[in-house]
Amino acid sequence: MGSSSDWDTMQHAVQMLTHFGVAHEARVVSAHRMPDDLFAYAEQAGPRGLQAIIAGAGGAAHLPGMLAAKTTVPVLGVPVASRHLQGVDSLHSIVQMPKGIPVATFAIGDAGAANAALFAVSMLALHDPDLATRLHAFRAAQTEAARAMTLPV
Numbered sequence: 762m763g764s765s766s767d768w769d770t771m772q773h774a775v776q777m778l779t780h781f782g783v784a785h786e787a788r789v790v791s792a793h794r795m796p797d798d799l800f801a802y803a804e805q806a807g808p809r810g811l812q813a814i815i816a817g818a819g820g821a822a823h824l825p826g827m828l829a830a831k832t833t834v835p836v837l838g839v840p841v842a843s844r845h846l847q848g849v850d851s852l853h854s855i856v857q858m859p860k861g862i863p864v865a866t867f868a869i870g871d872a873g874a875a876n877a878a879l880f881a882v883s884m885l886a887l888h889d890p891d892l893a894t895r896l897h898a899f900r901a902a903q904t905e906a907a908r909a910m911t912l913p914v
């Protein structure tokens with residue numbers, strides 16, 4: 762993520778990865794404030810064996826795009842809500858990538874962070890039957906919870 766101030770949002774990705782037992786790390790690596798660190802992180806991502814990078818940032822959110830520019834490891838972008846423009850700036854900064862350098866872009870905020878993690882789980886589950894079983898169980902439990910919803914009428 763671009764700043765520790767993104768943690769409230771990005772913790773939802775971490776919680777989801779923890780739930781599924783997917784090994785992960787959480788770091789602050791800002792393209793704007795730490796450009797050399799960002800380049801080093803991106804260059805080492807493939808050799809270190811990372812299989813996906815969930816990149817959350819707010820405002821002029823160049824972090825996901827710059828990561829994608831420097832690595833072919835899939836980058837999943839999460840727009841963090843910003844103070845003045847409520848994350849629409851973050852969303853547009855992340856989603857409008859030029860042809861050739863894709864960033865998979867998720868919804869603004871907590872749901873986007875959680876869904877980015879679930880998307881990573883889906884990709885990893887293609888080659889991990891145990892993880893696929895846990896993902897199917899998660900979906901089934903979610904379905905049951907939705908069916909059990911009641912209304913105050």
Ligand SMILES: Nc1c(C(=O)O)ncn1[C@@H]1O[C@H](COP(=O)(O)O)[C@@H](O)[C@H]1O
Pocket residue numbers: 762763764765766767790791792793794817818819820821822823824825841
């Ligand atoms: N968008 C970026 C980048 C980047 O894209 O490199 N680095 C920090 N930020 C964002 O700035 C916002 C405010 O950061 P501070 O709260 O630290 O001032 C955060 O949402 C962060 O993701």
